[in-house]
Amino acid sequence: MRKKIFKKSFDLFGDLIFLLNVPDGIFLDYIGEKKYLALPPKQFLGKRVDEVFPPQESETLLSAMNLAVKSNTLVKVDLSLIIGDSLKHFALTFMLYDEETVVVFARDNTELKNSESVAEMERKNILNILESTEDGLYIIDENHDIVYCNPTIEKDFGKNLGQKCYTYLLGRTIPCEHCFFEQIKKVSSVKRKYYSPITKKIYEVVSTPYYSAKKNLLKLSILRDITEKEKAKKALEESEKKYKKLSRELELILDNIPEPINYKDIHNNFVKVNKYYAKLVGMDKHEIENKNALEIYPKKLVQQYWKIDKQVIEKKRPIIDLEEQWDTKLGKRWVLSSKIPIFDDEGEVSRILGIAKDITERKIAETKLRESEEMFRTIAENSVMGIGIIQKNQVKYINKTVTNILGYSEEEVKTWTLEDMKNVIHPEDQKIILDNLTRKQKGEKNLPVNYRYRIFRKNGSICWIDNYSTPIIYNDHPADLITVIDITENIRAQQELIKLNTLRSELLSRTSHELKTPLSVIKGYAELLKHLESLQSDEEALETLEIIDKGINNLEMLIENILQASRAKAKQFEIEKKTYNLSELIHHSVNEMEGLLNLREHDLTLHIEENITFRFDWKAISQVLRNLISNAIKYTPSHGNIEIHTEKIKNEVIVSVKDNGVGFEREETQFLFTEFGKIERYGKDMDVIPGGSGLGLFISKYIVELHGGKIWMESKGRNKGSMFYFSLPMSSF
Incomplete structure (x- = not known):
């Protein structure tokens, strides 16, 4: 059949026809006159092109063959060969015959090379071929002008009225960024896909260099509509993606279900298992899949399970919640097993889906619950x-x-009802308890769970109890677990302690007031004596009087601190806010401490803003500043450094007093800001000024909090200094 076709082709194209094997370029057969052969047939049949022709000619032939294969179009090349004593010129046309064969039509153009009639005939033949193809074909020159386009192109894009290729095919006003012209100068052909906004189609384009009769470089392009192919390809890819995604998601879901799941065929082979099942078996899931149950389990156990599977296959009905005990790598496990038949298109069972619910924990919980109930009753009783x-x-x-x-x-x-329980509670305590009970019944959350209230015993006596309740599940229904402690004696002790504290505060206050009058008299006489002795210039007597005066001042300050602490505890401390500049108060307080600063030879640096105006009690905040600055001076060894900073943050100001003094250990900080919370420094070989009542920070804390602020301190440890802070809201009212 092939011979007849080639014979007919030979009659049409004449001279010589070769058959080349793809992709090796082996000569398979020929038809033609031997006078056109450079070698006898026996010397080239069955051999490769590069074994018969010189390298340059071989490369030309192989390139043309490969282009014909890739483009599935006719490819023409000119080839010159020396046959005998003469140089022959052949026009070769390569055509893909089938996937493995290329037909090469060779025409002797030696005598007709310059003949215009032959050229015209060839042009018409080529045009007939090109215009009859279903693929679009167009030729452009180096200026991107369309030289030729076949009817297929015009059918899609309309008549070409001398347009540029990029305008005609793509609707662009400038050439494409990756124009084929530069590429085809380097390679024999270029293949690319692109989308045309004009036709809204996707095309595959194969372009190859082509020279006109005047040797001008042209570009021959074959345009194939692959829109439907691309859509089908994309749909297939999307379908594959969805299938793979669904498969992965299903496998992920199954692997994250904390229950064993297996999928077997009717021959007891595992098709799929999830991770939990594999974990119970003690193998990787991929080691189980595609294996028979006999390769995984002992024969006796397999026969036991297979008996149940056979019932599902034969009866075509599922078995649900069969309680079984499995021997696994995790030990004995109790499961509720279900076997579900999966049917094929003929309605026969083809697979068995095994789903088991591990109830081991439930079994253990039931046992523990019984034990817990017994233990609870024993403990409770x-x-x-x-x-x-x-x-x-x-x-x-x-x-x-x-x-x-x-x-x-x-x-x-x-036998008590809610009313009976209510009657046991003291009338003054009933409201809050019953209100919370009503709110709880309405579904409110975060209600108090701890109450202290009074009840009436059966004998009529009053008893204080501490009641704590927590919600529990009792007999599968919500309930409250109540614990009660008789705290009657504790309440009495607290009441006695309150009385004693009140008595102590009153005693301190009364004593302080009683001491102030004689102390004032002593101070007055001491001042008088100092004046009289100064007139007589008795230095020794004056020094003694100075010591007495200093002791009186310290005693006065102690009495005033005790009185202030008593007022603070009794909530009787009052402040009077007015508009002041805090910066001025800080300067004033530092000036008051100048004598003590000079005595200790400290350097004090201020880092404060000059205008911090808001409402506060001048006298009270002055006392806070004096306490903090004097403490920094007294508890910093000589030649120390003290810094005072202010910082505005939003609607408040923060004042800090920093020193490089003796600092505080962590366990000492708990006593700061408490009544009489003095850290004893006396007799510890420290270069500090001991003394003080331990009331200064306690009073300072109360004053700051009365202003709506906070006070705190920081210290990294002994001899690492400390920093005391207090904040005040900068309110204008």
């Missing part, structure tokens, strides 16, 4: 704390301690 369970406003359980506190028997209490 022997507890010194009253324990009860209330459900739906009824007493479900109480221990002996509750009956001992109430004075009622267990039988009496278990």
